[in-house]
Amino acid sequence: MARRYDHSREEIRSMALDAAEAIVAAEGYKGLSARKVAAAIEYTVGTLYLVFENLNDLVLQVNGRTLDALFERMAAVSGPADSPRKRLLALADAYIAYAKAETPRWNTLFEFVAENGNSLPDWYLVKLSKVFGLAETALEPLSDRRQALEVQQAARVLWASVHGICMLKIRQRMDLAGGQSTEAMAGMLIDNFLRGFAAASHGDQQTE
Amino acid sequence: MARRYDHSREEIRSMALDAAEAIVAAEGYKGLSARKVAAAIEYTVGTLYLVFENLNDLVLQVNGRTLDALFERMAAVSGPADSPRKRLLALADAYIAYAKAETPRWNTLFEFVAENGNSLPDWYLVKLSKVFGLAETALEPLSDRRQALEVQQAARVLWASVHGICMLKIRQRMDLAGGQSTEAMAGMLIDNFLRGFAAASHGDQQTE
DNA sequence: GCATTTAATTGAACGCCGTTCAACGGCTGT
DNA sequence: ACAGCCGTTGAACGGCGTTCAATTAAATGC
The missing domain is CATH 1.10.10.60 (Homeodomain-like)
Incomplete structure (x- = not known):
């Protein structure tokens, strides 16, 4: 045959x-x-x-599809009319909802990564950047008063943090959250971070 | 034989x-x-x-040791005389330093988890709680003005976030960080979150 | 219409893996 | 001297990722 x-x-x-x-x-x-x-x-x-090429390659392609799906879901809830805060909260909720609904697929995104010596192909990094980019776009209006780079960095810090919260909750089903829902934790993060970000003028330093 | x-x-x-x-x-x-x-x-x-019991059991014990080591390193830098902010920054730096110095060990902590259907033994959860507890202790002074539960939740949100940042940087060696160091990202997170947390009195809501 | 070339597909083979368990053989008590 | 104990072994099982000589149907030339 x-x-x-x-x-x-x-x-x-x-x-x-x-x-x-x-x-x-x-x-x-x-x-x-x-x-x-x-x-x-x-x-x-x-x-x-x-x-x-090999099984890693196959999984990488699967993860690429997952990133695409994630991007679609998140892009769908991110209306340009909303405030940065509302947009970020909506993005976080969409991210969390996807992670909950497609947990094995979402987990595969991270169970895979560390294997091939930390080098990911460009097309994959582009997909990742698109997801991160949504948070950056949401924060963009703040660029009036702040340096663009700082706003971009803030978006990435925030997004990595939302991911950390999601990870904690989904991967280990922990009671380490103090009884909060994933969404509430992400909300707490975003609210306090943005409040602090808005309060600080550029160059400010906390000394204690 | x-x-x-x-x-x-x-x-x-x-x-x-x-x-x-x-x-x-x-x-x-x-x-x-x-x-x-x-x-x-x-x-x-x-x-x-x-x-x-099996290889999973062995790895779990290894991870237990890793958590112990992590706790020791972090506990060593957390002086009770310092402000919550200083303590958190020191904890984050210690966490990041460990993750960088012992990357494969640290990675194993998370590469393993999802395998056995999300149920971790109590002794392991206790070790995890001890690490999280350091952040909670650091934030405790804020409990004068805030509900204790809220402070505890804030500590956990912050710690999950620091972890997320660390993960992002170490696992995928990404340029998605916008040129910041891991420590700078964690610092940005902690500073802005705490500033926001201090600014909000209990029950406050952002409406936009 | 037949023979030859071509290339898509196979599946056995290799060396790993986690896990199990019947069998082995020093040690201990009598 | 002997029996029984039990710590230890290592072969065996089924599965894994990966490779590649062999197979065979289609395409091509005559």
Whole structure:
């Protein structure tokens, strides 16, 4: 049995990604294997290696799709008419909602990363930047009174923080949150950070 | 070759943990295997399973040690004479310094977690709480003017956020930080959050 | 219409992995 | 001297990622 040509390379590629996403959603990152993906699309392992460099590559593509989905969901709630605070809260809620709804997929985003020596391809970094960019865009109106770089840095600090809160809650189901919901924690973060950010004029220093 | 009795169960246990820590430090979590640990302590795989439930159990113990080390380092820099802000900044710096110095060990803390269905044993949660507790203690002086619960929640939000920042920087070596150092990002977070937290009296709401 | 080339696909093979457990053989008590 | 104990072994099982010679159907040339 060879030379079937039922599907083009591109078709096989997307079938494999679909199958991999389904397996991850059902069994998590750990449950994913080349043999399972191959079986699901009714090809054999060898074929997968014609289309993907290796399993890491496949997972990276899956994560790329996840980042796209995340971006879509977040972009949909970010109305330009709203205040920075409202936009950030909406973005955080959307992020948290996605992480809760698609926990295995979201987890895979981070369970994977550390493996290949910390070097991610450019196309992946671009997708990541797009997600971060939403927070930056939301904060942009503040650039009147503040240096643009500082606002950008604030957006990234805030977004990394929202992610940290989300991580804490979802990964370890901890009672370390003091009884707050993920959304409430993110809200507390955003409110206090923005209040502090607005209060400080550029160059201010706290001394104690 | 049987019945050597060179070492007690407890000795084997700690030798295995030492070996596992060394392997993780050298090759990361992914490089760890039961066979490698066994070879390093000059026993065979079977023996490991008399002393640990399974490999997950072994890694959990390793992570327990990591949390202990983290706590020690952080506790050492947290002087009660300092202001909450200074203490938090010092804690964040110590946390970041540990994560940088012992990156594979620190990464293992989070690469492991999601595996066993999100249930962590009590002794592990206690160790985690101790680390979080340092941030809570640092913020305690604020409890004069604020409800104790709110201060505790703020500490946890802040700590999860510091972790998120650390994660972002260390796991993906990203330029998504806008050129700031990890310490600068954590400092920006803490300064703005605390300024905002101090400015808001209890029950205040931002409406826009 | 047949033979040859081409390339898509296979699946066995390699060396790993976590985990289990029947068997081994020094040690201890009698 | 012997039996039984039990700490320890290591082969075995099923699964993993990855490779690549072999297979075979389609495309091409004649």
